[in-house]
Amino acid sequence: MASATSSPRRPSASAQSESSQSDRRTVSATQSRNPVSQRLSKVLGTNFDNEDTRQALRTLSDLYAIPRGKEVHIVVDDGDDELGQESFETPLPAPTIVLVESVPGESAARARKNLRRDMETQLAEGSRKFLQALGEVDAKLCELQINVAAMRSSCDEAETQLALTNESSKLLLERAGSLRDERQEVEDKKSIISLFLARFTLSEAEIDALTSREVPIGQRFFQAMDKTERIREDCRVLMAGEDGSTRAGLEIMASTSSHLEQGYEKILRYCSTEFRNLGRDSQLEVSPGIKEAILRLRKRPELLTEALTILSETRQATLLSSFIAALTRGGPSGYPRPIELHAHDPLRYVGDMLAWVHQAIAAEREFLESIFSLKSDGRMVGSVRNAPQSEEEDWMRELMDLAVGKLCVPLKLRVQQTVRSQESSIVSYKIANLLQFYLMTMRRTIGEQALLSSTLKEITDIAYRVFYDSIETQSLALARSRFDHDDPSLTPPHVILDHAQILREVMQVYQSSLLGDEDEDEINAGINQVLDIMIDPVVQMCITNSEEKAKLRPRWDGQVFILNCLCYLQGVLAAFDFTTQKQKDLQTILNKRAKVLTDEHRDSILRDAGLWEITEAIVHHAGEEPLSRIPAAQPADLQRSLKNFSAWLSGLEVVQSPRLSQLIIQKMHTRIHQDALARLAQTYRRICEEVKNPANRYEAAATLLGSERPFGQVHLLWQIFGLEEREREEESESEDDESDGDDSDGSGSGKEGSEE
Amino acid sequence: MPSNYYDSDATELVETYDFLMKYIVIGEAGTGKSCLLHHFTHNSFKDHSQHTIGVEFSSRTVRLGEKRIKLQLWDTAGQERFRSVTRSYYRGAAGAILVYDITNRESFINLSRWLADARTLASPNLVVVLVGNKSDREDDREVEWAEASRWAAENDVHFLEASSLTGENVEAPFLMAARAILLAIESGTLDPEKAGSGVSYGDRALRRVNSSSRLSFGSLSGSARRKGGAVKLKVKNWIPGSKCC
Structure with missing residues (x-):
């Protein structure tokens, strides 16, 4: 009885029954030595709270069923028995026994007797049932085992199969793997190749854009061109590598080259067409497409040249027809009027034509600048061009040259006609200067080598030649003319005045044609030829003619006339700065003539003053004989001479000479007269010296001289003349000689003289 | 003003x-x-x-x-x-x-x-x-x-x-x-079409006429239309299959 043995150890643990058992414990404690009490206390102490025990008891009670009324008794009395019975009789179904019980405690008793047997029976019965049940189980298990075995064999078979399959699929897998790798590789290659192709070949559309006539030149086309260029560049880089040129590289180069060429050809066709159309329009604007096209074509100079040739041809034709239209038809409804309408006004006619050309050049240049995509430098046409010599500049110059070149023929024809038909030398000169002005302008604008420049040079030269011819003819005609011998006047004649007037006008034109930036030599060079042609023959003619006339008409004062003419010419020249050289030349001649007149005048006033004879005597006096013995210089004669002189000094001629008053230039009069007076004074001094000289044996020389004014006092004479006292005559004469000998000095001293 | x-x-x-x-x-x-x-x-x-x-x-x-x-x-x-x-x-x-x-x-x-x-x-x-x-x-x-x-x-x-x-x-x-x-x-007193008037059309105006966008000048659109037509022709010249391209 496991439950019974274990129970004594549990009282302390069972908290439930503690209060009910506390009495018994105190009792048992007192009788602990008694075995019965020990037994009792053991039994009493048995705890039935255990679940297992309860279960056993319940089984036992089922085995031996008890009537309801006696239950209390049994529980109190038979607690101990019931324990043993219970545990054995639980599995026993004994309803009959239970029912049979008629006497209380009968079944208990019976139970006590038969418990073992009952138990065994019960056990056997149970065991049999177990056996039976297990036998079934066994059978089932055997069956199961068979199945399992079958299964296993199947499984083995399957496994073998699998192994086999595995074996065989391994190959497949390997194959598949390698195939996959291969595919990957191929794909890689493919993408590389497609990238390569995308980079190194042109797409269908791009080829189309480059080669097809269907696709207009535009963004698409230029992009395709760019790409082709890039491909070729890249390809060249590739082929420059270690491997050298590859077949693919060569092929790419070949195909792109052909496409590129086709592209360029297409640009050329485009440009040609555009240029043909553009050139015909008078308005000159350039579309971005053309600019781009020209930029591209610059890589193919021969094609560019071809395109530009076409442009040039059209522009030539257009400009020519516009020029002709402007000349003959004028603007809309006659405004502005046709240039040729003013052909009667040669300057305007020529000027209008040249201005038209100039304006056409300006427009042409703007047009070309926009074609070559040059930013206009804001430079003013006409100002000097300092731009660096770029390729475009060269082209532009050439194109401009060609474009306006065609205008040269009609221009030259008309200008030449106009120039040759001019009668007035002034107009010829104005035209020539106008042409010269435009020649300079054009040279600066389109260069010296341009056809227009050389044509202008030609026309300008013709115009100048016509002008020179005309003034030369004029001068020669003048030189051949003869003066009216019956004209007593000493002023310059009409022919000379007219001639001088023309000269004056020519010089005015020349002055107005100066730009202000020439140096002096340039300025002089421009007019010297004119002056030579117009002055020299006149001077020559003046002198020879008047000398001739003076011979025939002795009373006519040729010297004064010549001086008047020369002074007049000099006055004409003096108004212009650029005539200094000619003025000097003329002054030299003038000085010479003035000296002749001065000499004549001195002689004449010596005569008038009565000192001529004595002077002659002194001058020609030589040898040992004293002067006082010479007939003209004897004291009595001297006395008379001095008296005359004194009288003359009171006269009007001291102040001014009637002869010289014919001179138109007052200064000239004064100068010559004063020079003559100075010489007179010097002569007087000479006389005084000679008289005072003891060798000449004048008695009472001082009295002789002092008897008449100026009383032998030379300085007094200077005062009377109102002159500064001068050096000795010899010296002044030698000075004169010197100045005569040296031309350049002559004019200087001449000027000084006239200024005094 | x-x-x-x-x-x-x-x-x-x-x-x-x-x-x-x-x-x-x-x-x-x-x-x-x-x-x-x-x-x-x-x-x-x-x-x-x-x-x-x-x-x-x-x-x-x-x-x-x-x-x-x-x-x-x-x-x-x-x-x-x-x-x-x-x-x-x-x-x-x-x-x-x-x-x-x-x-x-x-x-x-x-x-x-x-x-x-x-x-x-x-x-x-x-x-x-x-x-x-x-x-x-x-x-x-x-x-x-x-x-x-x-x-x-x-x-x-x-x-x-x-x-x-x-x-x-x-x-x-x-x-x-x-x-x-x-x-x-x-x-209408001035016609840019005519040479010598001192005025002429630029490319931009022509293009605008061509694309038939509005020009604020009444008379302009009348006279310029002809020009616009000419431009169209010009454009045609180098579009499909003409001889020049």
Whole structure:
């Protein structure tokens, strides 16, 4: 009885029954030595709270069923028995026994007797049932085992199969793997190749854009061109590598080259067409497409040249027809009027034509600048061009040259006609200067080598030649003319005045044609030829003619006339700065003539003053004989001479000479007269010296001289003349000689003289 | 009209244009024509300016409203000795900028002669704008604004004062003339189609006509349509399968 043995150890643990058992414990404690009490206390102490025990008891009670009324008794009395019975009789179904019980405690008793047997029976019965049940189980298990075995064999078979399959699929897998790798590789290659192709070949559309006539030149086309260029560049880089040129590289180069060429050809066709159309329009604007096209074509100079040739041809034709239209038809409804309408006004006619050309050049240049995509430098046409010599500049110059070149023929024809038909030398000169002005302008604008420049040079030269011819003819005609011998006047004649007037006008034109930036030599060079042609023959003619006339008409004062003419010419020249050289030349001649007149005048006033004879005597006096013995210089004669002189000094001629008053230039009069007076004074001094000289044996020389004014006092004479006292005559004469000998000095001293 | 109207947003250099107009700049020597023009084209004052020799050319594109106008400007020498040269440049000008110096009465007195010259030598539709230059030198003023304005009204020309030193009103005369010319085109008195009128259509205007977008000028669309057609033909020439491409 496991439950019974274990129970004594549990009282302390069972908290439930503690209060009910506390009495018994105190009792048992007192009788602990008694075995019965020990037994009792053991039994009493048995705890039935255990679940297992309860279960056993319940089984036992089922085995031996008890009537309801006696239950209390049994529980109190038979607690101990019931324990043993219970545990054995639980599995026993004994309803009959239970029912049979008629006497209380009968079944208990019976139970006590038969418990073992009952138990065994019960056990056997149970065991049999177990056996039976297990036998079934066994059978089932055997069956199961068979199945399992079958299964296993199947499984083995399957496994073998699998192994086999595995074996065989391994190959497949390997194959598949390698195939996959291969595919990957191929794909890689493919993408590389497609990238390569995308980079190194042109797409269908791009080829189309480059080669097809269907696709207009535009963004698409230029992009395709760019790409082709890039491909070729890249390809060249590739082929420059270690491997050298590859077949693919060569092929790419070949195909792109052909496409590129086709592209360029297409640009050329485009440009040609555009240029043909553009050139015909008078308005000159350039579309971005053309600019781009020209930029591209610059890589193919021969094609560019071809395109530009076409442009040039059209522009030539257009400009020519516009020029002709402007000349003959004028603007809309006659405004502005046709240039040729003013052909009667040669300057305007020529000027209008040249201005038209100039304006056409300006427009042409703007047009070309926009074609070559040059930013206009804001430079003013006409100002000097300092731009660096770029390729475009060269082209532009050439194109401009060609474009306006065609205008040269009609221009030259008309200008030449106009120039040759001019009668007035002034107009010829104005035209020539106008042409010269435009020649300079054009040279600066389109260069010296341009056809227009050389044509202008030609026309300008013709115009100048016509002008020179005309003034030369004029001068020669003048030189051949003869003066009216019956004209007593000493002023310059009409022919000379007219001639001088023309000269004056020519010089005015020349002055107005100066730009202000020439140096002096340039300025002089421009007019010297004119002056030579117009002055020299006149001077020559003046002198020879008047000398001739003076011979025939002795009373006519040729010297004064010549001086008047020369002074007049000099006055004409003096108004212009650029005539200094000619003025000097003329002054030299003038000085010479003035000296002749001065000499004549001195002689004449010596005569008038009565000192001529004595002077002659002194001058020609030589040898040992004293002067006082010479007939003209004897004291009595001297006395008379001095008296005359004194009288003359009171006269009007001291102040001014009637002869010289014919001179138109007052200064000239004064100068010559004063020079003559100075010489007179010097002569007087000479006389005084000679008289005072003891060798000449004048008695009472001082009295002789002092008897008449100026009383032998030379300085007094200077005062009377109102002159500064001068050096000795010899010296002044030698000075004169010197100045005569040296031309350049002559004019200087001449000027000084006239200024005094 | 307030001159500020013209000063605003007129500076723009563009490649394409609607109209091309030819102007001449005239007036006595030393009135500052070249400086005015220089300021207009370069936007700066021209120091130490020399007398102009003959004629000088420059150009600039301006914007007036929606229109872009390219101006070809001929700057003439004011000196008498260049008259024979400069007279030839009046031909076919659409506009003239007549300049005098407000500090020099002489240059104002002579205006009539200049105007008469311009009227006889240029096209009859010539638009003239009178400019009193050197307006910055108020202290030296010899010509009153009112007097010049009266003269301008009597002679039927536009008038304003400007300073090429400070740049005040420098663009206004050019735009004023352009505007007057555009109005003349609109009213039909001026036809850019004809050579010698001093005005012609630019590519931009033609393209616009071509794309049948609106042009604010009634008469323009009428006359320009023909031109537009011509352009279309031109375009056709190099589109599909024609011989030229």
